[in-house]
Amino acid sequence: MTANPVLSPIPSLRRHPESPTAVVTMVRHVRESFAVVEPHIDQVGQFFYAMLFSIAPATREMFPANMQVQRSRLLRALVHVVQLVDRPDDLVPYLRQLGRDHRKFGVATDHFEAVGMALIAAVKKYAGPHWTDDIERAWAEAYTIIARVMIDAAAADTGPAVWRAEVVDHQRLAWDLARVWVRPERPIPYLPGQYVSVEVPQRPRLWRYLTPANAPREDGVIEFHVRGVEGGWVSRALVAHAAEGDQWRIGPPMGRIAVDRTADSDVLMVAGGTGVAPMRAIVEDLARWGENPAVHLFVGGRTPEDLYDLPLLQDIAAANPWLSVVGVCEEWVPGLEHGTLADVVTGYGAWDDREVLIAGSPPMIRATVSRMLIAGTPLDRIVYDPFTLD
Numbered sequence: 164m165t166a167n168p169v170l171s172p173i174p175s176l177r178r179h180p181e182s183p184t185a186v187v188t189m190v191r192h193v194r195e196s197f198a199v200v201e202p203h204i205d206q207v208g209q210f211f212y213a214m215l216f217s218i219a220p221a222t223r224e225m226f227p228a229n230m231q232v233q234r235s236r237l238l239r240a241l242v243h244v245v246q247l248v249d250r251p252d253d254l255v256p257y258l259r260q261l262g263r264d265h266r267k268f269g270v271a272t273d274h275f276e277a278v279g280m281a282l283i284a285a286v287k288k289y290a291g292p293h294w295t296d297d298i299e300r301a302w303a304e305a306y307t308i309i310a311r312v313m314i315d316a317a318a319a320d321t322g323p324a325v326w327r328a329e330v331v332d333h334q335r336l337a338w339d340l341a342r343v344w345v346r347p348e349r350p351i352p353y354l355p356g357q358y359v360s361v362e363v364p365q366r367p368r369l370w371r372y373l374t375p376a377n378a379p380r381e382d383g384v385i386e387f388h389v390r391g392v393e394g395g396w397v398s399r400a401l402v403a404h405a406a407e408g409d410q411w412r413i414g415p416p417m418g419r420i421a422v423d424r425t426a427d428s429d430v431l432m433v434a435g436g437t438g439v440a441p442m443r444a445i446v447e448d449l450a451r452w453g454e455n456p457a458v459h460l461f462v463g464g465r466t467p468e469d470l471y472d473l474p475l476l477q478d479i480a481a482a483n484p485w486l487s488v489v490g491v492c493e494e495w496v497p498g499l500e501h502g503t504l505a506d507v508v509t510g511y512g513a514w515d516d517r518e519v520l521i522a523g524s525p526p527m528i529r530a531t532v533s534r535m536l537i538a539g540t541p542l543d544r545i546v547y548d549p550f551t552l553d
Contacts, residue, residue, distance in 0.1 A: 186249070187249075188297075188301070189301040189304050189305055190248050190249045190305075191301075192297060192298045192301035192302075193245060193248055193298075193301050193302060193305050194245060194248070195298075196286060196290050196293060196294065196298045196301075196302070197241070197245050197286070199289075199290050199291075199293045200286050200289040200290050203289045204241075206289060207285045207286065207288075207289050208285075210284070210285045210288055210289070211281050211282055211284075211285035212226075212230060212281075214280075214281040214284050214285060215277055215278060215281040218277045218280055218281060219273070219274060219277035222274055222277065225268045225269070225270075225368070226368060227366070227367070227368040227369040243257070243549045244257075244258075244309065248305060255312055256419060257549070258309055258312040258313050258316070259312060259313070259315075259316035260316075260415075260417040260418070261313055261316075261417075262312065262313030262314060262315070262316035262317040262320075263316050263317055263320045263415045263417075264360060264414050264415055264417055265313065265317060266317050266320065266324035266325075266415070267324045267325045267360070267370075267412070267414045267415075269324075270317070272314055275310040275313070275314060276310075278310075279303070279306045279307070279310060282302075282306060283299065283302050283303060283306065286302060287299065320415070322352070322415065323349075323415075324414075324415070325412045325413065325414055326347045326348065326349065326351050326412070326413045327347065327348045327410060327411070327412060327413075328345040328346060328347040328348065328385070328410070328411045328412075328413050329345060329346050329348075329408065329409070329410060329411070330343060330344070330345050330405055330406060330407055330408060330409040330410075330411065331344050331345065331346050331384065331407060332344040332407065333405045333406060333407065335402065335403075336468070336471050337468050338391075338402075339390060339391040339392075339399075339402060340388070340389070340390055340391070340402065340437075340468070340471070341388075341389050341391075341401065341402040341405065342376075342386060342387070342388055342389075343386075343387045343389060343401060343405050344384055344385070344386050344387075345384070345385050345387070345411055345413075346382070346383055346384050346385075347383050347385070347413065349383070350379070350383045351379075351383070351385070351413060351416065352379075352416065353375055353379065353416035354416065354421060355375075355378045355379070355421070355441070355444040355445045355447065355448040356374075356418060356420035356421045356422075356441040356442075356444055356445045356520070357374070357375070357416040357417060357418040357420070357421075357441070358372050358373060358374040358375075358416070358417055358418045358441070358548060359372070359373060359374075359375070359413050359414055359415070359416055359417065360372050360373075360413070360414035360417075361373050361387075361411050361412065361413050361414070362411065362412040362413075363397060363400065363401060363405070363409065363411050364409055364410060364411075365397070365400035365401070365404055365405070365409075366396050366397045366400055369396055369397055370397075370414070371397035371398065371401075372417075373387045373388075373389065373440075374387070374388075374418075374437075374440040374441045374444070374522070375387065375440065375441075375444050376388050376439070376440035376441075376443050376444055376472075377443070377444055377447055378444050378445075378447040378448035378451075387440070388437040388439070388440045388472075389401045389402055389405075389437070390402075390436055390437045391403070392524075417548075418441070418548045419546060419548065420441050420445070420520050420522060420546055420547070420548055421445065421520075422445050422449060422455075422456065422458070422518075422520070423518075424449070424452065424455055424456065426456065426518070428456065428516070428517060428518045428544075429456045429457040429458070429459070429516070429517050429518070430456050430457070430458045430459070430517060430518050430519075430520065431458075431459050431461075431508075431514045431517040431518070431519045431520070432445075432446075432458060432459070432460040432461065432520045432521075432522075433461050433463075433504055433508055433519070433520070433521045433522070433523075433531055434460065434461065434462050434463070434521075434522050434523060435463050435464065435504055435522070435523025435524060435527040435528075435531075436463075436464050436469050436523055436524060436527070437523075438521075438522030438523030438524070438527070439462055439472045439476075439522075440522070441520075441522050442460060442462075442520065442522060443472055443475070443476060445520075446458065446460065446476065446479055446486060447479070449483075449485075449486075450479055450482070450483055450486075454485070455483075455485045455486075456485065457485050457487075458485060458486045458487070459487050459489070459517070460476065460480075460486065460487065460488045460489070461489050461491055461500075461504055461507065461508050462476060462488065462489070462490055462491065463490070463491035463492065463493075463503070463504040463507070463523075464491075464492060464493070465492070465493045465494070466492065466493075466494055467492055467494065467496050467499075469492070470490050470492060470499070473488070473490045476488045489507075491503075491504055491507045503530065504523070504527060504530075504531055505527075505530045505531045505533070505534040505535075506534070508531065508534075508535065509534045509535060509537075509538040512538070513535070513538045513539035513540050514535070514538075514540055515539055515540055515541060515544070517544065518544055518546070519535065519540060519544050519545045519546065520546050520547070521545065521546070521547040522547065522548070528547050532545055532547065
């Protein structure tokens with residue numbers, strides 16, 4: 164691949180700098196410069212993809228015809244990586260999962276080089292006079308670390324890059340909500356609580372993250388819950404038009420929401436809307452055992468219809484004394500806690516002695532995490548996954 168002469172090539176992929184001072188400086192430069200360009204992130208995304216397709220035209224075929232959703236994903240991915248850049252225990256597992264997941268696109272090392280060049284060029288353009296040689300070196304170093312982790316993880320993965328699956332049932336629960344069951348051609352080795360990316364015939368090359376709502380079954384069938392969100396090309400198509408016989412492609416399992424049965428800590432689960440899916444999968448799996456940590460599960464939504472899985476979870480709780488389930492609704496409904504999940508959960512206290520798992524829409528996760536931190540919940544006890552709804 165020939166480098167674009169107007170760009171500085173990123174350094175050959177090398178190891179993380181040894182000096183702690185160098186790491187601190189790199190993190191500071193990356194965060195401060197990102198804060199400058201973040202208000203212009205839409206333009207950054209447009210420039211990045213235009214530059215990428217210019218440097219490496221073959222990459223265009225990896226993306227959907229309409230790039231609007233993809234550009235917004237760039238923002239969320241960048242924000243997440245920037246937030247974790249000095250927390251390697253959180254960042255490295257996330258990057259390893261991304262590296263394995265990107266195998267489904269046929270990504271090669273040359274593509275990572277092109278992405279790095281395009282990314283740095285885009286940030287540099289919109290940083291304007293704030294950009295310096297030191298900042299450019301910091302971004303090159305940070306991207307080198309990111310790419311190296313992803314490349315190594317992809318190379319070490321011997322499993323399939325993608326699984327094919329057939330839709331075997333579709334149940335529409337509301338105008339914007341559906342359950343979809345698929346049967347993969349061979350079992351997908353996901354753990355309860357993990358999520359996967361899916362590509363569906365209604366929206367080719369536009370991948371969406373979904374979470375299995377059941378623990379792995381002998382027949383391999385997976386149940387997904389899909390909420391049609393505003394501007395959600397894939398989610399709305401699945402809610403309205405998924406049909407038996409549709410052929411899906413499913414990427415490798417990702418995510419870190421899980422319960423360690425051997426740990427000493429009890430567990431708090433907070434699930435908003437279709438965020439109930441990973442929690443139900445974990446609870447189903449735990450129900451196979453006689454003894455478990457105590458699990459307190461809050462299931463919430465704006466309307467009673469959002470609590471569609473509450474009766475099933477209450478049935479599981481009735482047979483398992485380690486599990487307690489509380490329904491929460493923003494509308495007043497007899498028998499349910501009234502308010503937002505953030506209000507109700509923190510109304511019980513800080514939960515500082517629990518491992519905390521949170522799943523739901525990005526606004527719900529942000530609000531709940533923020534309120535729990537204010538209430539005194541330690542950040543290192545809170546776990547949530549950064550994937551987007553659509």
